[in-house]
Amino acid sequence: MPNYYQPEIETASHEQILAWQNERLIKQVQHVWDNVPYYRKKMEEKGVTPADIKSVDDLHKLPFVTKADLREAYPYGLMGKPLKDCVRIQSTSGTTGKRVVAFYTQHDIDLWEDCCARAIVAVGGTKEDVCQVSYGYGLFTGGPGLNGGSHKVGCLTIPTSSGNTERQIMFIRDLQSTILCCTPSYAAYLGETMKEMGLTPDQIPLKAGIFGAEAWSEEMRQDIQNTLGIKAYDIYGLTELSGPGVSFECSEQSGMHINEDHFIAEIIDPETGEVLPEGAKGELVFTAITKEAFPLLRYRTRDICTLSRKKCSCGRTHVKMSKPMGRSDDMLIIRGVNVFPSQIESVLINAGYPANYQIIVDRANHSDTLDVQVEMTPEMFTDNVGVIKKRQSGLEAGLRSMLGISAHVILVAPKSITRSEGKAVRVIDKRKI
Ligand code: DLL
Numbered sequence: 232m233p234n235y236y237q238p239e240i241e242t243a244s245h246e247q248i249l250a251w252q253n254e255r256l257i258k259q260v261q262h263v264w265d266n267v268p269y270y271r272k273k274m275e276e277k278g279v280t281p282a283d284i285k286s287v288d289d290l291h292k293l294p295f296v297t298k299a300d301l302r303e304a305y306p307y308g309l310m311g312k313p314l315k316d317c318v319r320i321q322s323t324s325g326t327t328g329k330r331v332v333a334f335y336t337q338h339d340i341d342l343w344e345d346c347c348a349r350a351i352v353a354v355g356g357t358k359e360d361v362c363q364v365s366y367g368y369g370l371f372t373g374g375p376g377l378n379g380g381s382h383k384v385g386c387l388t389i390p391t392s393s394g395n396t397e398r399q400i401m402f403i404r405d406l407q408s409t410i411l412c413c414t415p416s417y418a419a420y421l422g423e424t425m426k427e428m429g430l431t432p433d434q435i436p437l438k439a440g441i442f443g444a445e446a447w448s449e450e451m452r453q454d455i456q457n458t459l460g461i462k463a464y465d466i467y468g469l470t471e472l473s474g475p476g477v478s479f480e481c482s483e484q485s486g487m488h489i490n491e492d493h494f495i496a497e498i499i500d501p502e503t504g505e506v507l508p509e510g511a512k513g514e515l516v517f518t519a520i521t522k523e524a525f526p527l528l529r530y531r532t533r534d535i536c537t538l539s540r541k542k543c544s545c546g547r548t549h550v551k552m553s554k555p556m557g558r559s560d561d562m563l564i565i566r567g568v569n570v571f572p573s574q575i576e577s578v579l580i581n582a583g584y585p586a587n588y589q590i591i592v593d594r595a596n597h598s599d600t601l602d603v604q605v606e607m608t609p610e611m612f613t614d615n616v617g618v619i620k621k622r623q624s625g626l627e628a629g630l631r632s633m634l635g636i637s638a639h640v641i642l643v644a645p646k647s648i649t650r651s652e653g654k655a656v657r658v659i660d661k662r663k664i
Pocket of ligand 1: 323366372373442443444445446447465466467468469470471474475476532534554555558
């Protein structure tokens with residue numbers, strides 16, 4: 232028997248979902264027109280008024296909102312409610328430029344936590360479970376979002392936040408945590424530390440993990456599942472739209488159901504802005520149809536993925552998005568070739584290396600250079616130069632066939648690449664400096 236948090240919504244017919252979307256979109260466009268002068272101006276510039284939006288079919292008439300708009304309108308310019316009606320802000324972890332600050336009414340928080348509760352129930356969570364939330368708390372949405380969802384499900388919630396890895400493991404064992412929520416790179420690090428402590432998967436009570444906030448490959452999923460002895464599920468979201476729980480994986484573990492009663496998804500060509508048909512790869516765009524305080528319409532996420540309406544064995548009817556294959560602004564162009572960090576990760580993990588790597592792009596003699604530093608596992612560690620050279624050239628051949636360009640691989644000692652407790656830093660592009 233599959234588990235749903237809100238069965239009547241999660242398994243609603245496509246017609247019902249469309250009816251909700253149409254009704255909420257019309258209302259939301261009017262709300263934004265009346266209360267967000269910044270976006271109203273954009274609509275006026277495009278010659279659109281609320282009267283032109285009669286259903287989801289008219290969505291394409293609306294202007295996009297981009298990160299540049301968020302920066303320009305920072306901090307209050309895109310708010311749909313007066314500050315006195317807001318109860319919380321969250322903010323992105325962005326390191327360049329102005330941070331995104333998102334506002335929430337109590338109602339917004341309530342709906343966001345429902346989305347996170349759906350994700351927890353989808354991995355088998357019930358009030359019998361102990362849910363350890365090891366995403367960062369504070370301005371980052373990971374901790375607060377999953378914390379709220381876990382409360383709604385009625386799990387015993389352990390708000391460890393990230394960091395202090397040995398204490399995390401102590402709580403997992405002493406308090407018998409069954410569900411772990413953190414970034415996939417931190418989950419991998421926890422697994423590595425447990426192994427070093429001599430713990431085997433059967434000594435760890437965890438059964439499921441809800442991992443997101445950064446891209447991770449199928450290979451990394453297998454790795455985490457094996458070391459922790461759990462099922463590892465993906466969860467996606469972004470601060471601009473609430474946080475985690477915009478979409479989540481179910482028992483099929485093949486793509487994430489988008490909560491379509493709250494978010495309308497489109498895939499566009501990132502170059503032209505043209506809406507692409509189902510199944511095409513492109514940039515994900517979201518329209519938030521229930522948010523009050525920060526009601527973004529047609530927000531360009533920069534995440535590249537595909538959508539699928541194929542029937543899902545879990546019984547959920549909401550459209551599924553693939554794992555993001557990268558961000559259009561994360562994509563590296565090296566010697567004219569498009570390279571996504573996830574492609575490099577697949578090659579490394581397929582060859583038996585851990586997901587501890589760093590990609591360093593630079594420029595020498597007017598040509599781009601691509602170095603990939605990869606950690607050896609303790610088992611493969613050796614100081615035999617011949618063996619290391621052979622392994623490096625093996626990986627270089629694998630990367631050349633995956634990427635179509637050559638890369639220089641440097642194998643480094645175990646544990647020499649700094650571990651992340653939140654989102655991992657995978658790419659250092661020195662060309663921009
Ligand atoms: O990362 C929200 C979140 C927290 C999601 C915890 C899942 C779990 P931001 O910091 O605003 O919000 O970053 C949003 O992170 O546009 C994607 O590029 C990336 N991202 C989020 N989830 C995934 C995922 C949170 N499952 C940005 N796979 C998004 C790949 C992801 N990338």
